[in-house]
Amino acid sequence: MPQTFSSSVLIKGISTGARLRRLSLFFSLIAIAFLFVADIHLYTPDPWQELSRIGLGLVTPYWPNASELGVSLLYTVSFALLAVSGAAIIGMLLAMWYHWRVVRVLAAAVRSVHEIFWGLMFMQIFGLSATTGLLAILIPFTGIFAKVFSEIFEQQPVTATSTFGKASRLSRFVYGWIPQAWPALASYTRYRFECALRSSAILGFIGLPTLGFHLETAFKQGDYSEAAAVLWLFLLLIASVRFWLKLRLLPVYLLLAVLALPEMPPVNASFIWQFFSQDIWPTALQDGDFNGTWEWVSRVGVNEVWPALWQTIAITQAALVLSGVLALMLYPLASRALVGRWSVLGRFKLLVLRSVPELMLAYVFMLLFGPSALPAILALALHNGGLIAFLLANSSEDANKRIGEGVPKGMMRFAYIDLPQRYPAFLAFLFYRWEVILRESAMMGVVGIATLGFYVDSAFEEIRFDKAFFLIVVAALLNICVDGLSRWLRARSGLKAPTL
Amino acid sequence: MRRSIFKAIAICATVFSASIASAETFTFTAIPDADESRLNERFGKVADYLTEQLGVDVKYIPVKSYPAAITAFRNDQVQLAWFGGLSGVQARELVEGSEAIAQGYEDQFFxxxxxxxxxxxxxxxxxxxxxxxxxxxxxxxxxxxxxxxxxxxxxxxxxxxxxxxxxxxxxxxxxxxxxxxxxxxxxxxxxxxxxxxxxxxxxxxxxxxxxxxxxxxTPTYPDYQWTIRGDVNARYGEGFKAKVTEALLNMKDEDLLASFPRKSFVPASNSDYAPIYETGKSIGLID
Amino acid sequence: MFVLDQQSLVQGRHAVLNDISLEINAGEKVALVGPSGAGKSSLLSWLWQQHSDDIALCPQEGGLVDILSVYQNIYMGGLSRHSSAYNLINLIRPWSLRQQEVYTIAELLGIDETLAVSPDRLSGGQRQRVALGRALYRNKPIFFGDEPVSSLDPKQGDELLGTVLSQHKTAVVAIHSPELALKHFTRVIALNAGQLVGDWQTQDITLADIKAVYSGE
Incomplete structure (x- = not known):
């Protein structure tokens, strides 16, 4: 009866929302705890002169030599197109046999290493050639495709294939699973292509002849007008993908991409052999000196791996939660269903956030806040938050196309309907990005925070491939752990893999 | 023991792959210490100059960083490179017989x-x-x-x-x-x-x-230099190394020199960089 | 109150409703009957647009937000009565006054035990009660329902429909069960293939008349 009623009635029972809220809170607390571990400092520099130069550059893009830029644009697209096509096909084959542990482990291993690290390794073998660029994207993407495709297959209803009788695995896929899942597979591949364009461009940072090459050079030299020209071109490329990437034109594009590839110099077999047999193993191990090897491992472990591991994890956790917060704040602004016509502005903002390379954002933040983990966290959060917000805005618009009558509008629709409906997908996206953020925060070592990437970069600079390889393996193992943890959490919380 | 086996195999493979390459292009790379923009355009002119002087086809490939330059040099993608002091020492450590042949006038007292x-x-x-x-x-x-x-x-x-x-x-x-x-x-x-x-x-x-x-x-020290692989005479003809050195030392065109940017190039040798090697060793950058 | 005068609704090339004329007055309780695809839902949403602010709507799929608690789902019916800030605070910490109101409704519907549970964990029947709860909490003079008790067993459906209708002065409900239509409503409107095929006062007809609509006679 009303007078005996107390709020305790609301506490008993299980609410999915409350559980997800607890999970979110738990992660937020971990992030806050890690903020104390992370190397965070707030300096108060006087960045306005440099920032005004950057700002001026952004509005006065300029490139002196259009053909040079055109060629690198062509390479960027060619690498991405060929690598994604190859990776999608191999990934599809792997996804069909994903129930085999060896396939799962292989896929997890290859995707646990960042494209830049793959690029740095292949560069030692194939030099600055198309092979390096293609493999650096193709290999990790294959692992990602294998995983996501297998998850898409898992979500398909079994009705069709259960009527096939004892057909072979391949036939069951070709006649049942693949056609059934085609829209999801195609839309995911399309999304991956956008990611590949980014990866391809970023590979220019280590010297491949893609857009990133010019972007990094111009930015580094302080030629902000030139950097802006490359950046705008890249944004235009990303924004225009949906207008020109059509399935029936794909064969033509692939042919053009093959023709457009830069020349591949002959590979010297001895260097491949030397790289795998000697360069990446510590000298002591090659001499069969196990004590010496152990000493080497423990020295690198104590001096570099251990502190770097903590920084990497701390930055990852902080950036993960901040990405989530930003995504939730930003996505309603880009959803037509929530803000109407203004969503165009929000969309543009998200396009910029998810396209501008994180390293560049980190540099700008470093000018603002001084050197510490803070710029890296902010850059990662803005980039990944922008990406998740983009996916959420799309799903919000889709859902609201078929929404019934009588739902509240504006802010209330966001708080009571849209946000709760998006929330499980949001968490799933965020957990998917977890391992990506980890890989990227390892990469962020380049701006001077001592994450794993810092030491990997140093080892390559010092021509110590054994150390670089060891550190990359550590980073990969950490990544595999986080991947497993994320999968476990998603399963336990009933967070379904959202179709992208 | 095992290392020497690896080495033997590596040498065989190198000889094999070198013998199948013919009518080779001579390739070089350079990262200037300032202004890395339009590398292809600027160093393309240097390549043209060298082609004219050496009588072989000379090509320039741009690289992004010292390690990339060292790798290209080690993997024989480039046979000549404009290295920094330390990267030159590291590269010559990796490629037996390679030699510093010229440095910038300014690099004698950097x-x-x-x-x-x-x-x-x-x-x-x-x-x-x-x-x-x-x-x-x-x-x-x-x-x-x-x-x-x-x-x-x-x-x-x-x-x-x-x-x-x-x-x-x-x-x-x-x-x-x-x-x-x-x-x-x-x-x-x-x-x-x-x-x-x-x-x-x-x-x-x-x-x-x-x-x-x-x-x-800081006090002065030697820095940037041209380093060439040891096997060029065998591959491009007797006296090729001397020809390259001469072409570099005779580079007088202001426009070409401005790309590096140096006043002129002067002779150099591996021993000029001994102090750099020692310094690298003392702070643990070289094993 | 609701008036349609020889109106048609075309979706694409296909006429969903054809040449419909009808008038519904305040105080009437109207059952919409007819086979699936007859145009009942379209007619409901058409009528709804005429007085949307005075109507408590219970759509076919219920419109439940799966991960929020049953309490919040019912509370949503009252969003328009409060300021945004008030609603936002309620989302984080439910107001005790509102809890009492919602509890009263939930008790009426037999779902008071599940207030803290989220609807994704409830049976189809329980979900329908939640959707009805939201409609009741709207506190409007008119009730619009689209198969609001289809997932409940006949006895429970009968009881709940009675409860909901007793709280509203006017009602228009699409319903499949001829028995319920006869028992609870004052007027029955029959649709078939977008055409108005019958419009009777309940006291004038028998079960057989309604069943005839479904057999297409």
């Missing part, structure tokens, strides 16, 4: 400036500044001679401490121009920068001296 943000209130002086403890500091790129190796060496020599012990934070900007920008903005208190980059940017009016200034200059 130096590094230690620069400071105005807020640190440090003033320029002759002797090594003492009040650096606890400040933040940025080097240039990790493998740079003028941006990393030599300044680190003098910091250790003058303070008896490693940079990590002396400063509250040590960063690597990756590039000399960026070092200047970061110290000027105050993101870092101090930085180490290649003197020629500083002088050029100052001349172009890109530096606001009320915000950032030079507070100390």
């Amino acid at each position: 130096k590094t400036y230690i620069i400071a943000n105005a807020a640190t209130n440090l003033i320029p002086r002759e002797e090594f500044p003492v009040a650096l403890e606890g400040k933040t500091f940025t080097f240039g790129s990790k493998g740079s001679t003028s941006g990393r190796l030599m300044p680190e060496f003098y910091i250790r020599e003058n303070t008896g401490k490693s940079p990590e012990e002396l400063f509250s934070r040590v960063g690597f900007s990756g590039d000399h121009s960026r070092t200047i920008a970061l110290v000027e903005s105050g993101a870092y208190d101090l930085g180490a920068v290649n003197y020629s980059v500083w002088d050029i940017e100052l001349g172009l009016g890109k530096i606001d001296q009320s915000k950032v200034n030079v507070i100390w200059t």
Whole structure:
């Protein structure tokens, strides 16, 4: 009866929302705890002169030599197109046999290493050639495709294939699973292509002849007008993908991409052999000196791996939660269903956030806040938050196309309907990005925070491939752990893999 | 034992692959210490000059970093490279028989400036500044001679401490121009920068001296040089190395020299870089 | 109150409703009957647009937000009565006054035990009660329902429909069960293939008349 009623009635029972809220809170607390571990400092520099130069550059893009830029644009697209096509096909084959542990482990291993690290390794073998660029994207993407495709297959209803009788695995896929899942597979591949364009461009940072090459050079030299020209071109490329990437034109594009590839110099077999047999193993191990090897491992472990591991994890956790917060704040602004016509502005903002390379954002933040983990966290959060917000805005618009009558509008629709409906997908996206953020925060070592990437970069600079390889393996193992943890959490919380 | 087997196999493979390559293009790379824009255009002209002088097809490939240049040199993608002091030493360690053949006129007495943000209130002086403890500091790129190796060496020599012990934070900007920008903005208190980059940017009016200034200059040391692989005579004809050296020393065109940017090139040898090798060893950058 | 005068609704090339004329007055309780696809839902949403502010709507799929608690799902019916800030605070910490109101409704519907549970964990029947709860909490003079008790067993459906209708002065409900239509409503409107095929006062007809609509006679 009303007078005996107390709020305790609301506490008993299980609410999915409350559980997800607890999970979110738990992660937020971990992030806050890690903020104390992370190397965070707030300096108060006087960045306005440099920032005004950057700002001026952004509005006065300029490139002196259009053909040079055109060629690198062509390479960027060619690498991405060929690598994604190859990776999608191999990934599809792997996804069909994903129930085999060896396939799962292989896929997890290859995707646990960042494209830049793959690029740095292949560069030692194939030099600055198309092979390096293609493999650096193709290999990790294959692992990602294998995983996501297998998850898409898992979500398909079994009705069709259960009527096939004892057909072979391949036939069951070709006649049942693949056609059934085609829209999801195609839309995911399309999304991956956008990611590949980014990866391809970023590979220019280590010297491949893609857009990133010019972007990094111009930015580094302080030629902000030139950097802006490359950046705008890249944004235009990303924004225009949906207008020109059509399935029936794909064969033509692939042919053009093959023709457009830069020349591949002959590979010297001895260097491949030397790289795998000697360069990446510590000298002591090659001499069969196990004590010496152990000493080497423990020295690198104590001096570099251990502190770097903590920084990497701390930055990852902080950036993960901040990405989530930003995504939730930003996505309603880009959803037509929530803000109407203004969503165009929000969309543009998200396009910029998810396209501008994180390293560049980190540099700008470093000018603002001084050197510490803070710029890296902010850059990662803005980039990944922008990406998740983009996916959420799309799903919000889709859902609201078929929404019934009588739902509240504006802010209330966001708080009571849209946000709760998006929330499980949001968490799933965020957990998917977890391992990506980890890989990227390892990469962020380049701006001077001592994450794993810092030491990997140093080892390559010092021509110590054994150390670089060891550190990359550590980073990969950490990544595999986080991947497993994320999968476990998603399963336990009933967070379904959202179709992208 | 096992290593020597590996080596034998590697040598066989090298001989094999070298023998199948014929009518070769001679390829070089160069990363200038300042202004890395339009590398292809600028060094394409250098390639044209060398083609004319050497009578073989000469090609330039652009690279992004010292390690990339070293790798290309080691993997025989380039046979000639314009290296920094340290990267040259590292490259010659990896490729037996390779040789420093010429250096820039300025590289005989190269130096590094230690620069400071105005807020640190440090003033320029002759002797090594003492009040650096606890400040933040940025080097240039990790493998740079003028941006990393030599300044680190003098910091250790003058303070008896490693940079990590002396400063509250040590960063690597990756590039000399960026070092200047970061110290000027105050993101870092101090930085180490290649003197020629500083002088050029100052001349172009890109530096606001009320915000950032030079507070100390290192003693001189040898830096950038042309290094060539040892097997070029066998592959491009007897006396090819001497021809390359001569072509470089005779490069008088201001336009070509400006790409590096150097006044002219003078003869050099591996032994000129012994001090760099020793310094690299002493701070643990070379095993 | 609701008036349609020889109106048609075309979706694409296909006429969903064809030449419909009808008038519904305040105080009437109207059952819409007819086979699936006859146009009942379209007619409901058409009528709804005429007085949307005075109508408590219970759509076919219920419009439940799966991960929020049953309490919040019912509370949503009252969003328009409060300021945004008030609603936002309620989302984080439910107001005790509102809890009491919602509890009263939930008790009426037999779902008071599940207030803290989220609807994704409830049976189809329980979900329908939640959707009805939201409609009741709207506190409007008119009730619009689209198969609001289809997932409940006949006895429970009968009881709940009675409860909901007793709280509203006017009602228009699409319903499949001829028995319920006869028992609870004052007027029965029959649709078939977008055409109005019958419009009777309940006291004038028998079960057989309604069943005839479904057999297409």
